Amino acid sequence: MAQPSESSANSAACEGYDDIKWDQIEFGIVPTDFMYIMKCSEGEKFCDGSIIPYGKIELSPSAGILNYGQGLFEGLKAYRTEDGRIVLFRPEENAQRMKIGAERMCMPSPTINQFVNAVKQTVVSNKRWVPSVGQGSLYIRPLLMGTGSVLGLTPTTEYTFLIFTTPVVKSYHKGPLNLVVKDGLYRAVSGCGGTGGIKSITNYSPAYKAANEAKAEGFSDVLYLDSATGKFIEEVSTCNIFLVKGNAISTPKAEGTILPGITRKSIIDIAVDLGYQVEERAIPVEELLQADEVFCTGTAVVVNPVFSVTYNNTKAKYKTGSGTVSQKMYETLVGIQTGHIDDTKGWTVQI
Numbered sequence: 001m002a003q004p005s006e007s008s009a010n011s012a013a014c015e016g017y018d019d020i021k022w023d024q025i026e027f028g029i030v031p032t033d034f035m036y037i038m039k040c041s042e043g044e045k046f047c048d049g050s051i052i053p054y055g056k057i058e059l060s061p062s063a064g065i066l067n068y069g070q071g072l073f074e075g076l077k078a079y080r081t082e083d084g085r086i087v088l089f090r091p092e093e094n095a096q097r098m099k100i101g102a103e104r105m106c107m108p109s110p111t112i113n114q115f116v117n118a119v120k121q122t123v124v125s126n127k128r129w130v131p132s133v134g135q136g137s138l139y140i141r142p143l144l145m146g147t148g149s150v151l152g153l154t155p156t157t158e159y160t161f162l163i164f165t166t167p168v169v170k171s172y173h174k175g176p177l178n179l180v181v182k183d184g185l186y187r188a189v190s191g192c193g194g195t196g197g198i199k200s201i202t203n204y205s206p207a208y209k210a211a212n213e214a215k216a217e218g219f220s221d222v223l224y225l226d227s228a229t230g231k232f233i234e235e236v237s238t239c240n241i242f243l244v245k246g247n248a249i250s251t252p253k254a255e256g257t258i259l260p261g262i263t264r265k266s267i268i269d270i271a272v273d274l275g276y277q278v279e280e281r282a283i284p285v286e287e288l289l290q291a292d293e294v295f296c297t298g299t300a301v302v303v304n305p306v307f308s309v310t311y312n313n314t315k316a317k318y319k320t321g322s323g324t325v326s327q328k329m330y331e332t333l334v335g336i337q338t339g340h341i342d343d344t345k346g347w348t349v350q351i
């Protein structure tokens with residue numbers, strides 16, 4: 001298949017676009033046309049990546065990623081704007097977060113420019129998969145992984161940076177969330193052993209068991225408490241959390257155990273601009289139960305209202321729907337991402 005040229009990236013009417021069955025796309029993996037791959041050896045720098053057809057990759061059974069989970073991932077999206085452009089949202093923030101994570105996981109990382117350029121090339125190659133404006137986005141998944149062989153517990157000798165994409169049309173969650181908080185259930189530990197503040201691959205599958213149990217009990221997901229005291233809220237397995245009380249919007253401070261979400265950071269700035277009093281601080285779970293509104297943020301979930309939080313024998317219910325702060329946050333964020341609202345902060349990067 002011929003690789004589309006960069007100059008035609010902005011055309012909304014892409015060749016092949018009409019062949020895609022957009023209404024059948026759920027939130028999940030839809031294989032797109034191309035992916036990006038770049039390798040480097042231990043002690044060297046990444047250089048010379050390339051776009052290749054999307055497909056399986058070969059891994060040694062002794063690869064560091066398979067045996068000891070030496071890996072990171074990122075998540076960002078490409079959007080079509082109302083005037084037909086394709087834009088990324090703050091990709092250099094993902095690049096920076098991957099760099100910080102790579103340092104923690106003893107891996108080399110692509111430079112910020114390499115990361116952003118690789119993302120652009122991947123999106124250009126897959127531009128027919130970027131949904132039309134207002135219909136969704138192209139989810140971009142950069143991976144950084146130890147692909148060299150290893151037996152002893154030590155960083156491996158070869159690293160691979162790979163980016164694949166998948167279109168997302170439907171929302172991650174089907175509506176407002178009903179979360180559960182359980183004593184003794186933690187996502188991340190504080191101190192030097194913890195990796196809660198980076199997007200380490202190993203942070204995510206350990207949450208499956210708790211989430212599956214919560215779903216079996218009729219909840220959407222688990223909201224985790226801090227492991228040091230068991231008193232303060234941290235995050236949901238897929239997203240950060242905010243509460244609204246009057247004119248104040250609060251979110252747990254992203255310090256070590258909490259992922260510093262890029263949507264989280266953007267919502268904080270938007271809320272300040274809209275005149276809310278914004279606080280990043282420790283939030284006791286009891287305070288959450290007294291909030292007017294609660295919402296979650298993340299690349300995948302965007303801004304998702306929370307309908308209820310259950311903790312011990314209390315089920316707190318919150319405002320959702322029209323006129324809520326979370327709706328205003330959603331509309332402002334998505335408005336900037338799709339060019340409906342002026343991007344005065346320079347958050348969008350045109351491809």
Ligand code: COI
Binds near residue numbers: 074076238239299
């Ligand atoms: C994202 O929001 O992009 C994430 O990485 C969360 C993921 C678990 C779906």
